[in-house]
Amino acid sequence: MKYLAVSLSLLTATLMLGCSPSEKHTEVMPSQDPHSFAVPDNARVTHLKWNATVDFASHTIKATASWQIETKDDADIIIFDTKGLAIDSVTIDNGQRADFRLGNVDTLMGQPLAVLIKPGVKHVHIHYQTAPDAEALQWLSPEQTAGKREPFLFTQSQAILARSWVPCQDSPNVRFTYEADVTVPKQLLPLMSASNPQQKNETGTYHFDMKQPIPAYLLALAVGDIAFKPISARSGVYAEPSVVDTAAWEFADMEKMIAGAEALYGAYPWERYDVIVLPPSFPFGGMENPRLTFATPTLLAGDRSLTSVIAHELAHSWSGNLVTNATWNDFWLNEGSTVYFEHRIMEKLYGVDYSEMLAVLSLQDLKQTIVDLKADNHYADTKLKLNLEGRSPDEGVSDIAYVKGYFFLRSIETEHGRDKFDAFLKDYFKANAFHGVDTDTFIAYIKKYYKDNFSITLDDANFNAWIFTEGLPANCPTPSSDRFTKVDDVLAKWKAGSTVDASITKQWSTHEWLHFIKNLPETLTADQLKALDALGHFTASGNAEILTVWLAVTIRNHYAPADAKLEDFLIHTGRRKFLSPLYTELVKTPEGKKKAQQIYEKARPNYHYVATNTFDKLLK
Structure with a gap:
């Protein structure tokens, strides 16, 4: 399903866009991304200028998406992904009207928007409005917020929901820079995955810049009664006023995390690292939007015990945001390397045993996920490399990508040494910065790296066992924790009928309690x-x-x-x-x-x- 309705052959383009059969048309090849209609090899976006007004009364955003584009010399069509957008008009360059059509609706992918262009066209301006039920947009009433006084809006673009609020080429392998001018009610503050204000102004209009190229799934917007509190010169916390002090205390180690990550794998590439704590309806623990991680308030445990989620989202600044899975079939590349990086940050800050507790809990969950997927006849989804064509990318968001991916990378570290794996990962981020990587490219890169730098031939059978085979390979590393061993002793005595000594459990962390309850x-x-x-x-x-x-x-x-x-x-x-x-x-x-x-x-x-x-x- 790659062409308009779904094929943009010469005949289809002629019929739908009203062109003469004698006119020459570009042969448009299908995208390699099964979740995007776009054909970036023919014509791709490179920069977005977004001008938007946020209307809480109608639960809509009225906007113009002005795209700078690059095309082949003979390209005469560019295709965008949309879902539920009302397209008012499309113009090119200095305002000339362009012919455009929306293709048939696909319940998963939305509609392709095809715009006719002439050779040499550099800009496409799409004037549109979002639907009140746009899938990426969560509109909250004042009653659904902490302060109970003002409404709130936040977006969630991953995996393929950006197209429901911005017409875009919604593939993780298409990157662009962006700037935005956003108008909101004057009592509210907007934030984006870009340069951000730290306080409200008097006009209600704010300008944003993202100078590093990102894929569409990292477009993000939040609007609400939001305050800011700094953690360090380059990091801080946004939240509703009644929450911001609690959040700043909970995430006080954020600068240490950034410094620890840099010591491992190179300089932080996005200038600032801030976190916004959203209202409770946010569906994830965190979302790694560049410069502004979106976080759930469930992290505010009062004892800083759940901050590994922040370490995870920070790690995405390298693994995911900097080097990105080329398609959602390769999602494990984003998440497996991020979990590995997260564990290394936590180890650096809090010690080996702390990190190992996290690993033990993760492995327990992974094994249960494999059992569940097999019971549900989805055992093929226990492979790292997935086939999600015709399915929602959300079906690949499981412990397989995150935890099996982590243990695969850890198995290479275990077999050949941490120093070698650290050198590889640092150079991998540097060599592939601001690019998409698929599974085959990753395999070729790591094999060549180990061969060229360490004279080590990585075993093809190991890649096959981890990436292309169901279940968990026999060489899965086995994490262990002394603290969990002590928990196991308490649990064994309890099962034998003894009463648990509260003076012992009083010293337990969240992770020790989790291990106890799960067993x-x-x-x-x-x-x-x-x-x-x-x-x-x-x-x-x-x-x-x-x-x-x-x-x-x-x-x-x-x-x-x-x-x-x-x-x-x-x-x-x-x-x-x-x-x-x-x-x-x-x-x-x-x-x-x-x-x-x-x-x-x-x-x-x-x-x-x-x-x-x-x-x-x-x-x-």
Whole structure:
């Protein structure tokens, strides 16, 4: 599905755009990205000038996307990705009207927008308006925010949702710089994945610049009653005024993380690194928008125990934002290397055992994901290299890309030495900066690097076992943690009937509690659950990581004292990582599914499209 409706052959272009059959047309070859209509080898975007007005009353953005383009000498058409956009008009260069057509609607990919151009055209201006239900845009009422006074808007463009608020070539392998002028209500502050203001002005119009080229999925916008607090000269935190001090305390180690990352793999390439803590409906832990990570408020645990998510999003500044997966079939390249980088940052700041606790927990989750995918007849999705053509890229967002990818890279480090892998990764980022890389290119690069620099021939069988084969290879590294060994001792004694010594658990971190809860027996009595709850105060916990694994236990064992907390958590939390295991556990029984559907009816208005797209199917 690559041409207009879906083929832009000579005949189709002639019929749809009203050209004479005798006129010459470019032979347009299909894009190699199965999730984009664009054909960048023929005509591609290089710079965006975006002029936009945000209207909270209508839940729309009225905008002009002015694209600077590069084309082949004989190119006479350029194709953009759109979804749900109302295109008012299209002009080229100095305002001449251009012929354009929207292709047939594809429920997943939207519509191709084909614009006729003449040789030498350098600019295409698309005047349009977003739909009130645009999939990338989450419009929140004042009641859905922390301050309860002003509305809020945020975007989530990854993976292929940028096209629902900006007509673009929505492929991770197409990069562009951008500038923007955005007008919002004067009492609100807009921020983008670009240079950002730190306080409101009197006009309500703000200018933004992103001088480094990015793919469309990293376009981002947030608008709300937002305050700023610095962490260091090049980093700080944005959040609603009632949240910003808490967030700044929680993320106080951010500058240390940046410095630690630079010491590993080179200078930070994006000038500033700021974080905005969004309202609870944000569907992810974090989103690595350049210069401005979007973060969930569920990270604000009060003990800085969940900041590995910030380390992860920071690591994306190199692995993902700087060197990007060429298509969503290669998503593991972004996430596997980022998880590896994240663990190295956490090790550098907090020690080996801390990092190993994270790795142990990740491996437990990975093994369960493999079991679940096999049971759901999706065992092919346990390969690192995926085939997502005709499917949503979100189906590739699992522990496979993140954790199996991490352990694959760690297996190379383990076998041949960390010093060699560090040298490789640093040079890989440098050599491929601001470019897309697919799986085959990565394999060729790392094999050549190890051969040329270390006279080491990397085994093809190992690449095949990890990347192109289902499941987990036998040479998967086995992380271990002394702190978890002590938790295992406590758990073994508890299973044997001993009472847990609260003076021991009082010293436990979030990760030790997670390890404890995850390894409880499947079946527990009401008395055991009550005693455990008294020990760890899980049902009353404000820590979303702990609460999620505990609530899954209570659902499985019908622990009624946690029911109210479960409903409140599902209604007021939008992070899909936490919602998925709880809804999945609920639907395992008829009475649980009925409860889930009742809760979901109340919760759904608070969720982003990324979440509802998942749970509408699960709870139908």
